[in-house]
Amino acid sequence: MREKFVQLVDKAATNHELTKDELVYVLQPETDAEKNLLFKKADEVRKKYCGEGVHLRGIVEFSNICERNCLYCGLRKDNHKLNRYRIPDDEIFETAQKAASLGYKTIVLQSGEDSWYTTERLCEIIRKIKKHLDVAVTLCIGERSYEEYKELKNAGADRYLLKHETANQTLYKRLHPGMSFNERLKRLNWLKEIGFQVGSGNIIGLPYQTIEDLADDILLMKKINVDMAGIGPFIPHKATPIGNFPAGTLDLTLRVVACARLLMPDIHLPATTAVGTIDPYGREKALKCGANVVMPNITPQKYRKDYEIYPNKICIGEKPEHCRGCIQKRIESIGRFVAEGYGHRIRSSLQG
Ligand code: 5AD
Numbered sequence: 284m285r286e287k288f289v290q291l292v293d294k295a296a297t298n299h300e301l302t303k304d305e306l307v308y309v310l311q312p313e314t315d316a317e318k319n320l321l322f323k324k325a326d327e328v329r330k331k332y333c334g335e336g337v338h339l340r341g342i343v344e345f346s347n348i349c350e351r352n353c354l355y356c357g358l359r360k361d362n363h364k365l366n367r368y369r370i371p372d373d374e375i376f377e378t379a380q381k382a383a384s385l386g387y388k389t390i391v392l393q394s395g396e397d398s399w400y401t402t403e404r405l406c407e408i409i410r411k412i413k414k415h416l417d418v419a420v421t422l423c424i425g426e427r428s429y430e431e432y433k434e435l436k437n438a439g440a441d442r443y444l445l446k447h448e449t450a451n452q453t454l455y456k457r458l459h460p461g462m463s464f465n466e467r468l469k470r471l472n473w474l475k476e477i478g479f480q481v482g483s484g485n486i487i488g489l490p491y492q493t494i495e496d497l498a499d500d501i502l503l504m505k506k507i508n509v510d511m512a513g514i515g516p517f518i519p520h521k522a523t524p525i526g527n528f529p530a531g532t533l534d535l536t537l538r539v540v541a542c543a544r545l546l547m548p549d550i551h552l553p554a555t556t557a558v559g560t561i562d563p564y565g566r567e568k569a570l571k572c573g574a575n576v577v578m579p580n581i582t583p584q585k586y587r588k589d590y591e592i593y594p595n596k597i598c599i600g601e602k603p604e605h606c607r608g609c610i611q612k613r614i615e616s617i618g619r620f621v622a623e624g625y626g627h628r629i630r631s632s633l634q635g
C-alpha cells in the first residue's frame with residue numbers, strides 16, 4: 284500500500300478533515316488492499332459514532348407527477364410514456380398507519396414537484412399522521428418557498444430531504460433546465476434555519492462528472508452541516524435525454540459513501556435503493572462501508588411500478604410487509620440489527 288494513502292485514511296478517520304486534493308486522492312485507491320482499508324476505516328467510524336443499529340425509514344411515493352425536467356429522471360414532465368398517479372389523502376394516511384404498525388418510526392413522504400399538493404393539503408396530511416401515529420415525518424417534495432417550508436415545519440414535519448444532486452454548477456445547470464444551483468443551496472440553508480433536520484445527497488457517475496466533482500459534493504455537504512446524505516449511482520433511463528450514458532458503478536458509489544462517513548462521522552448515511560438496484564447485495568455492501576440507514580418502499584403495490592425514477596428499481600412487485608421482513612433479514616445477515624427509536628440526528632459535540 285502507498286504510505287500516503289494509509290496516512291490520509293488514518294488522518295480522515297481521526298480528524299474527519301481532508302483538503303480537496305487529499306480527498307481526491309483517498310477517493311481513488313489503487314489496489315484492493317487500499318480499498319479494503321478505506322472501507323474498513325469507514326466501517327469503524329460508523330460503528331464508533333452511530334453504533335450497530337440500522338435505522339429504517341419507510342417511503343411513501345405519493346405522487347409521480349412532476350413539473351420539473353431533470354435530464355436523468357424518469358418522472359420528468361416530458362416523459363409522456365409514464366402513467367401518472369396521485370395517491371388519495373386517505374390512502375396516504377392508511378399507508379403511513381400500516382407502516383407504523385410494521386414498526387417504522389419514520390415515514391418519508393416523497394413525490395415529484397407537484398404543486399397540486401398545496402401547503403394546506405400537505406399540512407393536513409402531516410398533522411393527521413403526527414396526531415395519530417408515533418412516527419417522525421420526513422418530506423421529500425422539492426423546492427418550495429420559505430413560507431411554505433415554515434408552514435410544513437409548523438404542521439409537525441421533522442425532516443426535509445433535498446439532494447443537491449451535483450456540486451458542479453455547470454453540470455447542475457445542464458441537468459436541471461430552468462433550475463439554479465444557488466436556489467438549491469439557498470433552500471438547504473432555509474431548511475436548516477427553520478429547524479428541520481436536513482438531508483442532502485448526490486448522484487454518482489453522472490455524464491461528464493469527475494472525481495473532483497465528487498470530492499466537492501462531500502465537502503459541500505460537510506460545509507452545509509447536513510444531518511443526512513443520500514448517495515446513489517446514476518442509472519440511465521431510456522425515456523430521458525441521457526438514457527444512453529453508462530450507469531454509475533457500485534465501486535465508485537461505495538468509495539464515495541466511505542469517504543462521506545470518514546469526513547462526516549455522525550450523520551445518517553442511507554444504503555440507497557439505487558445501490559440495491561445496481562447490485563443485489565448493494566445495500567449490504569454500503570452498510571459495511573459507512574452506511575447506517577435503509578429506506579424501504581412502503582408505497583401500496585399497485586402504484587410502485589409507476590414511480591419509475593430509473594429502470595429495474597427493486598421491490599416493484601413486493602408489498603410493504605414483504606420489504607419490511609426482507610430488509611430485516613438482510614440487516615441481520617451482516618450481524619447488525621434494526622434500530623429502535625426515531626433515529627433523529629446524531630450530530631453532537633463534534634459540530635461547531
Ligand atoms: N439515477 C439515479 N438517481 C436518480 N434520481 C432521479 N433519477 C435518477 C437516475 N436516473 C434521484 C435523484 C432525485 C431522486 C428523486 O432520485 O437524486 O433526487
Ligand code: SF4
Binds near residue numbers: 349353
Ligand atoms: Fe422531478 Fe425530482 Fe425527477 Fe427532477 S429528480 S424530474 S424534480 S422527480
Ligand code: FES
Binds near residue numbers: 597601609610
Ligand atoms: Fe423490498 Fe427486499 S426490501 S424486496
